[in-house]
Amino acid sequence: MKVKVAISAHHIHLTKKDLDILFGENYELHKRNDLSQKGQFASLETVKIKTLKGEMVLRVLGPVRDYTQAEVSKTDAYKLGINPPVRNSGDIIGSEKVTIIGPNGIIEDKECCIIADRHIHMSEEESINYGLKNGEIVSVKVNGEKGGIMNNVHIRVASNFSLEMHIDTDDGNAFLLSGGEELEVIK
C-alpha cells in the first residue's frame, strides 16, 4: 500500500483553560486554514515557548484539546536546550517543561513538549481494507537521493481520520521530502 506524506512543522495544541490564560477568558481561535485531518485547523494565533536556553514561536492548532502539547523537532530541541521524548500525541507525562507565553498571560514550566512519533492516520474503514490495526507499527520506504526506510511508524485509527502519514521537519528534510509524496508502507 501507498500513503501520502505530510510534514508537520513545530506547533502547539492548547486546552480551553490554557487558551483562556494565554489569550483571555473565553477566547476563540481564528481559523487561518483547514488541515487535512477533518476538523483540525491552523489558527492565526501563535504563542512563544521559552526555555533557559532559547525561545521559539509556535502556531496554535485548533480546535482546543484535552491536553496542552507543544510538538518540536530534534533540531528545535537543540536550539531550546531541551531533550523532549518521542511520543504519541497526548502522551505527555514526563515530557519536557517549557514556559508558554501568550498576549494575555504566561504558563510557567508546563510539562507539554514532545517530539511527535512518525505516524499514519486512517479511518476504521481504511484500517480494515489495509489490514492494519490501531497501534500497529510499520515501516515506510522513501526513494530518492537521500532515501531509505523509516521504522517505528505508528498506525492511528479513528472514525474522523483520513489516510495520511505525518512526519516532522527533521524526517522531511533528512529524506528530502516536501510533503505530498506517495510512500510505500512495509508491514
Add this chain to the structure above:
Amino acid sequence: MKVKVAISAHHIHLTKKDLDILFGENYELHKRNDLSQKGQFASLETVKIKTLKGEMVLRVLGPVRDYTQAEVSKTDAYKLGINPPVRNSGDIIGSEKVTIIGPNGIIEDKECCIIADRHIHMSEEESINYGLKNGEIVSVKVNGEKGGIMNNVHIRVASNFSLEMHIDTDDGNAFLLSGGEELEVIK
C-alpha cells in the same frame, strides 16, 4: 560490519585564492581543533554566506583545498531560500551560488553550495578488509525510536582516510543520532 558515525554541521572549505580574498593576502588559518580525518581541522575562522533570502555563519575547515565548497543541510537551505544538490565533495559544477563574506573581502555569487551526500571514509587497507570499493553504494541501519535505514551511502577510499561515516545534521536529528554511535553497514 559496523561503522562509527560523525555528524557534520554546516561548514565551508576554501581555496588558497579565496582565503586570500576573504581574509587577506597569504592569510593562514588558525587551528581550533583537529577533526577525525587525518590532517583536517576546524579553524578559528568563520565566514558569512548570504543569499537573497538569508545569511548564515559557517566555520572554515582547513587545510585549504583545490575547490571552495559550502556544505549545508536541507534545513539550512530552506532558511537561505536555495536548493543545493546532494553531492560528493568536490563535485560543485551546477551547485547553488552564494555570496561569501569575510573580514577582508567578498566573493559574490560563488557556485559552491551543496548538501553533502551520506558517505563512509576508509583507508585502502580497510577497503580491502571489508570488501568495499571506492564509489560503491551501501545502506546503513540505525536502531532506536526513530531508527531506520539510510540508503545511498557512498564509500570513499583514500590512503589518509580512516573508517568513519559522515552524515549531515538533518540525518543526525531525524534518526536521533548525536555522533559516535556504531551503525551496521548493509551491502
